[in-house]
Amino acid sequence: xxxxxxxxxxxxxxxxxxxxxxxxxxxxxxxxxxxxxxxxxxxxxxxxxxxxxxxxxxxxxxxxxxxxxxxxxxxxxxxxxxxxxxxxxxxxxxxxxxxxxxxxxxxxxxxxxxxxx
Amino acid sequence: xxxxxxxxxxxxxxxxxxxxxxxxxxxxxxxxxxxxxxxxxxxxxxxxxxxxxxxxxxxxxxxxxxxxxxxxxxxxxxxxxxxxxxxxxxxxxxxxxxxxxxxxxxxxxxxxx
Numbered sequence: 001x002x003x004x005x006x007x008x009x010x011x012x013x014x015x016x017x018x019x020x021x022x023x024x025x026x027x028x029x030x031x032x033x034x035x036x037x038x039x040x041x042x043x044x045x046x047x048x049x050x051x052x053x054x055x056x057x058x059x060x061x062x063x064x065x066x067x068x069x070x071x072x073x074x075x076x077x078x079x080x081x082x083x084x085x086x087x088x089x090x091x092x093x094x095x096x097x098x099x100x101x102x103x104x105x106x107x108x109x110x111x112x113x114x115x116x117x
Numbered sequence: 118x119x120x121x122x123x124x125x126x127x128x129x130x131x132x133x134x135x136x137x138x139x140x141x142x143x144x145x146x147x148x149x150x151x152x153x154x155x156x157x158x159x160x161x162x163x164x165x166x167x168x169x170x171x172x173x174x175x176x177x178x179x180x181x182x183x184x185x186x187x188x189x190x191x192x193x194x195x196x197x198x199x200x201x202x203x204x205x206x207x208x209x210x211x212x213x214x215x216x217x218x219x220x221x222x223x224x225x226x227x228x229x230x
Contacts, residue, residue: 004160006160031216033217033218035218035220041222042121042206042220042221042222042223043161043206043208043218043220044220045217045218045219048216048217056217059217091160091161093160093218095216104149104210104216105151105163105166106151106163106218107163108153108160108161108162108163109160110158110159110160111159111160113158
């Protein structure tokens with residue numbers, strides 16, 4: 001079956017440009033999460049969607065970061081005026097629900113490697 | 118404030134022996150714990166999980182143990198195989214209303230043939 005997919009797999013951009021990263025979750029998964037992994041670091045939570053709403057945006061590092069989800073499916077993470085410290089692997093995950101326990105087992109996509117020059 | 122800690126950045130184990138990966142956490146509100154395995158250039162792959170109401174969960178060669186009083190969990194792999202070489206992340210979630218995962222920094226496991 002289809003897993004979580006992300007595009008592009010790699011993105012190189014210049015400082016100051018805007019970028020959009022896309023995530024297609026597993027069909028039927030209502031919860032969607034964005035994380036990032038900077039070099040030598042663990043995975044850091046960015047934002048969580050339940051359906052199309054984002055009850056928790058607490059992990060977004062600055063107001064240059066935003067995300068949306070439409071139709072309870074595809075999500076886009078947008079970074080405006082990129083900075084070099086935004087360079088990281090951005091990972092998307094989805095789960096059946098967010099009600100806790102096994103229903104929250106999150107399945108990850110392959111990630112988008114963002115490099116800001 | 119690192120709420121989930123994996124204090125061993127790397128571990129080498131002989132093929133066929135047992136691999137034991139450790140994880141400690143500080144937040145007593147965590148009630149669900151997971152282990153993920155990650156190969157280079159791929160996303161993390163779910164391996165095994167355990168609820169806080171249990172102290173052991175087994176799936177084939179993989180067993181996770183949870184010691185709530187010590188806020189410690191471990192992943193046992195036996196017998197270890199070369200394909201197990203990867204980075205292993207411990208993660209935890211709790212009843213915070215969103216079930217976001219808090220990850221450790223990972224342990225790189227190398228299985229020596």
